[in-house]
Each structure stands twice: as C-alpha cells, then as structure tokens.
Amino acid sequence: MSQQAELERSVEGMPTWPGQGFTRVPYWVFQRDDVYAREQEAIFQGPVWHYLCLEADIAAGGDFMTTFVGDAPVVVTRDNEGAIHAFENRCAHRGALICLDAKGKGKKDFACVYHAWTYDLTGKLTGVAFQKGVKGKGGMPPEFKISEHGPRRLKITTLHGLVFGSFSADAPDFKSWLGPEIEPRIGRVLAGRKPVVLGRYTQVLPNNWKLYVENVKDSYHASILHLFFTTFELNRLSQKGAIVVDETGGHHISYSAVDRKTNTAGGEYAQQKIRSDSKYRLADPSLLQGFDEFNDDVTLQILSVFPTFVLQQIQNSIAIRQVVPRGPDRTDLHWTLLGFETDTPEQRLTRLKQANLIGPAGFISMEDGCVGGFVQRGVRAASHEQAILQMGGSTAESSESRVTEASIRGFWKAWRAHTGI
Amino acid sequence: MSNIDNDYFFAIARAQSDYARCIDDDRLEDWPAFFEEACLYRITSAASHRDGYEASVVFANSRGMLTDRISALREANIYERQAYRHLLGMPALLGQTSAGLRTETPFMVARIMQDGTTDLYATGRYLDIWNLKGEAPKIVERIVVCDSSRFDTLLAIPL
Numbered sequence: 141m142s143q144q145a146e147l148e149r150s151v152e153g154m155p156t157w158p159g160q161g162f163t164r165v166p167y168w169v170f171q172r173d174d175v176y177a178r179e180q181e182a183i184f185q186g187p188v189w190h191y192l193c194l195e196a197d198i199a200a201g202g203d204f205m206t207t208f209v210g211d212a213p214v215v216v217t218r219d220n221e222g223a224i225h226a227f228e229n230r231c232a233h234r235g236a237l238i239c240l241d242a243k244g245k246g247k248k249d250f251a252c253v254y255h256a257w258t259y260d261l262t263g264k265l266t267g268v269a270f271q272k273g274v275k276g277k278g279g280m281p282p283e284f285k286i287s288e289h290g291p292r293r294l295k296i297t298t299l300h301g302l303v304f305g306s307f308s309a310d311a312p313d314f315k316s317w318l319g320p321e322i323e324p325r326i327g328r329v330l331a332g333r334k335p336v337v338l339g340r341y342t343q344v345l346p347n348n349w350k351l352y353v354e355n356v357k358d359s360y361h362a363s364i365l366h367l368f369f370t371t372f373e374l375n376r377l378s379q380k381g382a383i384v385v386d387e388t389g390g391h392h393i394s395y396s397a398v399d400r401k402t403n404t405a406g407g408e409y410a411q412q413k414i415r416s417d418s419k420y421r422l423a424d425p426s427l428l429q430g431f432d433e434f435n436d437d438v439t440l441q442i443l444s445v446f447p448t449f450v451l452q453q454i455q456n457s458i459a460i461r462q463v464v465p466r467g468p469d470r471t472d473l474h475w476t477l478l479g480f481e482t483d484t485p486e487q488r489l490t491r492l493k494q495a496n497l498i499g500p501a502g503f504i505s506m507e508d509g510c511v512g513g514f515v516q517r518g519v520r521a522a523s524h525e526q527a528i529l530q531m532g533g534s535t536a537e538s539s540e541s542r543v544t545e546a547s548i549r550g551f552w553k554a555w556r557a558h559t560g561i
Numbered sequence: 562m563s564n565i566d567n568d569y570f571f572a573i574a575r576a577q578s579d580y581a582r583c584i585d586d587d588r589l590e591d592w593p594a595f596f597e598e599a600c601l602y603r604i605t606s607a608a609s610h611r612d613g614y615e616a617s618v619v620f621a622n623s624r625g626m627l628t629d630r631i632s633a634l635r636e637a638n639i640y641e642r643q644a645y646r647h648l649l650g651m652p653a654l655l656g657q658t659s660a661g662l663r664t665e666t667p668f669m670v671a672r673i674m675q676d677g678t679t680d681l682y683a684t685g686r687y688l689d690i691w692n693l694k695g696e697a698p699k700i701v702e703r704i705v706v707c708d709s710s711r712f713d714t715l716l717a718i719p720l
Contacts, residue, residue: 338615344714346714368637423623495617500715
C-alpha cells in the first residue's frame with residue numbers, strides 16, 4: 141500500500157476538517173479515540189523528534205531513566221563508552237515491561253522479571269533463560285536466533301544537554317527539524333553550562349494533550365487568565381515582545397523583554413519594579429527579586445518544540461515541561477526544574493522562590509492546569525462545533541504583537557501535516 | 562513516656578487539629594499565624610525528598626510568603642471552588658533540635674469540588690519543627706511530604 145493510501149485508510153471514518161486553513165478547530169479532535177490512535181501512529185511513532193530526558197539524568201555509564209514517547213514506555217541509558225541509547229520498554233518475548241524503576245545507576249543489563257530475557261544497555265537481547273531447555277528437553281527451537289529479536293530502538297540526538305529520540309528511521313536531521321530560529325533560543329538558556337535538576341513533579345491534567353499545547357502557545361490569554369502580576373502590580377516596566385513561529389508551524393517562541401527606550405523616559409518605573417501605592421502588595425516581595433542571568437532584558441521566554449516539549453524561562457525560573465498523552469481526555473505534564481552548576485547560593489535560593497510561579501501550585505501556571513479541563517468539559521456535547529482562532533489574522537507567521545493566535549494556528553498546521561486529518 | 566513528653570504530645574496534637582480545621586473551614590487568612598515569622602514551609606513529594614531535590618511545589622521561607630499565598634488565592638488566582646478535609650494521624654515526637662521539637666504527623670486530604678465530587682487528593686506526612694516556648698506551639702519548619710509526585714489538576718489551597 142502506498143503511503144498516501146495508507147494515510148487515507150487510517151483517517152477513514154473521521155469527520156472532515158471544517159474549511160481551509162487553521163482558523164477553525166473542530167472539537168472532535170480532542171475527543172475521538174480514532175484521532176488519538178492516529179496521533180500515536182503518525183506523530184509519536186512517526187518521523188518526529190521527542191524529548192526523552194536530560195543528559196544530566198544519565199550522566200555516567202550504567203545510568204538509566206524511564207520515560208514515555210506518547211503511549212510507548214521507553215528506557216534511556218548511557219553505556220560504558222558514554223553513548224546514549226533508548227529502546228522501547230517492552231520485552232521481545234511476551235511484551236512485559238523490561239525496566240520497572242523510574243531511574244537508577246550502575247546497571248549492567250536489564251532482565252525481564254517474567255521469564256528473565258536479558259538485554260544489554262543498548263537494548264539488544266543478549267540472553268533467553270533456558271534457551272537450550274533443561275537436560276536436553278524443552279527450550280527454543282534451533283532456528284530461533286536471539287539477534288533477530290529485541291525491543292524497538294530509538295534514534296537519538298542531543299542538543300545543549302537535552303536528549304531527543306525518535307522511533308522512526310525517517311526522522312529528519314535534528315537541526316533542520318528545529319529550523320534556524322529555535323536552536324539559538326534553546327542555546328540562550330542552556331548552552332555552555334551544566335544543568336542541575338532542582339525538582340520534579342507531575343501535574344495530571346483532565347484534558348486532551350493538545351489543549352495544553354494550545355495553552356502553551358497561546359500568548360493571547362496570558363494577561364487575561366493569569367492575574368498574579370496584574371493584581372500585585374508587579375513587573376510594571378513597559379515590556380516589548382514577540383512571537384516566533386517556525387516555518388513548519390510546529391515550534392514557537394514567545395518572549396517579552398524590558399523595553400529600555402520607554403522606561404528611561406518614564407524614569408521611575410525603571411528603578412522600582414514594585415509600585416508602592418497598589419491596593420494589593422506582596423508582604424514578601426523577595427519572590428521576584430531575581431538576577432540578570434542572560435544580559436538581554438528578556439524576562440520571559442516560552443519555547444515549544446513540536447509536539448510536546450516546552451522550555452520555559454520565567455525570570456530565573458527555568459523548567460522543562462514534557463507533555464505525555466494518557467488517553468483522549470487525560471494528560472501527564474512532567475515538570476523538571478533546573479538550576480546550574482555555576483549558581484551561587486543566593487541565585488539558587490532565587491530559583492527556589494521563583495518555583496512558586498510554576499507547577500500545580502504556581503502563581504502563574506496554576507490556571508493552565510484547570511483551563512484545559514474547562515474546555516474538555518465545555519465541549520463534551522459539541523463535537524461538531526468549532527473553536528475560533530482568528531486573533532491576529534489567519535496565518536501562522538511570526539508577529540511582533542502577542543495579541544495573536546498565530547502559534548496555535550501553527551500547531552494545527554504541523555499537526556494536520558503529520559496526521560493527514 | 563515522661564510527663565513533659567505527654568505535655569508536648571498534647572500541645573502538638575491540639576495545634577495540628579487547629580491547623581487542619583483552619584484550612585478546612587476556609588479561614589485561610591489565619592493560616593500563616595501557625596508559623597513563626599522566620600519559618601520554612603515546603604510542599605514536596607516522597608521521591609523528591611528522598612532524592613534531595615531542593616525545589617518544591619510550594620516554597621516559603623517567611624510568614625510573609627505564606628500571607629502572599631493566601632492573598633494570591635483570594636485576589637488573583639483563578640480556579641474552581643473547592644475545599645479540603647484533612648484527617649491527621651497522631652504526631653510522633655522525634656526529639657529536640659536546636660531549632661525546636663521535631664515531629665512527624667501523617668495526613669490524608671480529600672478534595673471536595675463544587676459539584677460534590679470528592680477524591681482522595683493527597684496522602685503524606687508533615688515533617689515539622691515546633692517552637693514550644695510560647696503560649697501555643699508555632700511551626701518553625703514544615704515540610705509537607707506527599708507520598709505521590711502526581712498532583713491532580715492544581716494545588717490551590719495549602720496542605
């Protein structure tokens with residue numbers, strides 16, 4: 141079957157996407173099992189790169205960590221020559237998980253608990269218990285070859301300490317996958333320094349994974365839904381910013397920076413970030429007393445790589461968010477909070493304080509945890525109604541205004557290109 | 562158990578039940594008063610605690626930051642109306658440190674949403690240090706170690 145015919149077969153039975161372009165999104169894409177299955181096949185198993193872990197998570201030979209690429213459980217390892225490997229966490233024999241621990245060190249091999257089929261650190265099958273039987277009886281037939289079996293292995297690539305993998309041999313070269321604008325912006329946060337994991341937790345979202353990804357890319361909602369900064373009149377400095385959407389539409393950067401030009405004219409705001417006459421004031425404003433980490437006045441940079449990787453800089457709070465679909469209406473959001481080896485104790489304390497801005501209890505991120513569920517519940521009986529995405533026009537291009545839904549349209553552009561829906 | 566230990570046990574058990582009622586009755590404005598002015602309050606998970614991760618789901622190293630949590634909940638943050646029901650176990654007295662008496666108290670917290678949906682939201686333990694010199698025991702340090710690292714939807718109300 142040709143690739144085109146295969147695509148048509150797998151989207152068969154699904155409703156047709158309404159109209160041309162990306163200004164309307166039908167709600168059935170957040171609900172249907174067949175859409176979910178198609179995504180797993182075309183995106184998570186397809187020629188797409190997925191974030192796996194940090195190089196620092198598997199720093200030494202024998203270190204391993206388990207993660208997910210869509211529904212697929214995955215083991216990531218470092219061998220004793222220093223190379224990184226990833227393979228499906230599925231025994232070649234009868235499909236049981238090979239590795240039950242979330243992470244560990246000093247591993248020589250993995251033995252499936254069910255029948256002790258054994259794998260080396262690269263995911264290669266190295267042994268089958270009782271292969272030759274016992275006392276000449278039983279065992280595998282002579283034509284069974286260990287070398288012909290094993291869990292699927294992923295292609296691996298790394299960038300600035302991040303490990304990405306793909307199940308598909310057709311995954312494009314990683315640099316061209318990212319395009320020219322994204323890599324330097326990842327580098328801005330991570331290049332040339334060693335990250336230290338400061339914390340991890342998982343937020344369980346009661347909604348389809350794409351509703352969270354839409355939220356990440358939605359610069360329109362930020363000042364409306366998240367009132368923490370506004371209420372306490374924080375960050376009153378005039379800000380400038382922009383949205384960058386890559387050519388495929390799938391990756392984006394949203395940033396804001398202190399606008400020096402406007403602020404030198406204003407004088408006063410430039411010197412004091414917190415207005416003293418506001419009705420609500422922080423009793424302890426040290427929460428937001430950060431340090432200049434990047435020498436570029438950028439106070440916020442949210443960066444996403446299609447489909448489910450987010451790198452966040454909110455002041456000095458640096459985190460990776462990995463979005464893992466767990467069914468059409470459930471998503472795990474894995475947060476990894478970062479510091480760096482070069483942090484001074486004061487800088488480290490600042491990061492711990494600013495961690496209050498993010499995660500399930502985040503002064504800013506809290507609302508993002510519930511708003512996807514509001515949509516999931518709101519559209520329950522409206523599969524064939526549509527979301528409107530016309531803020532800022534109909535294209536998926538970079539924009540100097542953040543009152544735009546361009547990067548959400550970009551996401552749908554990439555999603556449709558991959559799924560054929 | 563000596564009489565002094567008995568006194569401590571009852572003083573802390575009382576403080577704990579007052580603490581739980583304060584949150585469950587939605588008197589959150591009174592919650593920071595259970596803490597010393599210079600205090601540490603963190604919400605973390607058993608795995609993060611075991612791995613020595615410093616960052617938390619909630620972090621406050623002053624009573625002012627606790628007050629800010631509550632004013633943000635009241636004035637700024639948007640979330641569905643919800644309430645907790647805390648069930649606390651007995652405090653275990655773990656010994657004196659220079660900062661005060663160390664205790665560990667297990668908890669279970671149910672979350673009740675506005676439509677009545679009630680879920681077991683969190684289980685875990687309070688790892689505390691108490692100052693017993695004043696009239697009522699005050700919390701010098703409370704590390705809320707949740708047994709799971711998975712937090713459903715959001716964590717608005719403190720534990």
